[in-house]
Amino acid sequence: MGTEVLSTGWNYNAAASDWPMLHRTPQQTAVLRRVSPTTITLSPSSNSSKGVSPATFTLAVALAPGGSGVPTGTVNLIDGDQNIGACVLSSGSCAITSALATGTHYLTAGYVGDLTFDVSRST
Numbered sequence: 001m002g003t004e005v006l007s008t009g010w011n012y013n014a015a016a017s018d019w020p021m022l023h024r025t026p027q028q029t030a031v032l033r034r035v036s037p038t039t040i041t042l043s044p045s046s047n048s049s050k051g052v053s054p055a056t057f058t059l060a061v062a063l064a065p066g067g068s069g070v071p072t073g074t075v076n077l078i079d080g081d082q083n084i085g086a087c088v089l090s091s092g093s094c095a096i097t098s099a100l101a102t103g104t105h106y107l108t109a110g111y112v113g114d115l116t117f118d119v120s121r122s123t
Contacts, residue, residue, distance in 0.1 A: 035118040037064035038071055042109040042122045053099045059109045060093040061120065073114040079105050 038061050045056040061071040070092050077085045077096045087094035113119035 036067040038120040040120045040122045056097045061111045071117040074112045076110045078108045
């Protein structure tokens with residue numbers, strides 16, 4: 001499990017005796033979150049390998065060993081450098097149906113992550 005800085009801000013401390021000319025000393029603070037690593041699996045339907053269009057792709061996000069909980073949020077399906085669809089996870093998985101042209105496609109899936117679970121990308 002890693003730790004990630006979500007946002008930073010500044011707190012100013014001033015003594016009451018400094019009023020009305022407050023001398024402020026900045027102290028940086030950070031809001032931290034713990035993130036659980038995830039993996040993502042992209043599985044094409046059986047008709048996608050037969051050149052049938054449209055094809056349905058199941059995307060499943062799982063926790064790395066030792067993690068707990070169920071990932072939520074959005075997964076994107078990418079063909080080369082084009083986002084061809086997005087879906088919202090339900091119980092850790094979702095499906096996207098896309099009409100792909102005949103030919104070779106380089107598909108990857110990208111999990112956006114949420115406050116508890118880290119981003120991941122299929123390979």
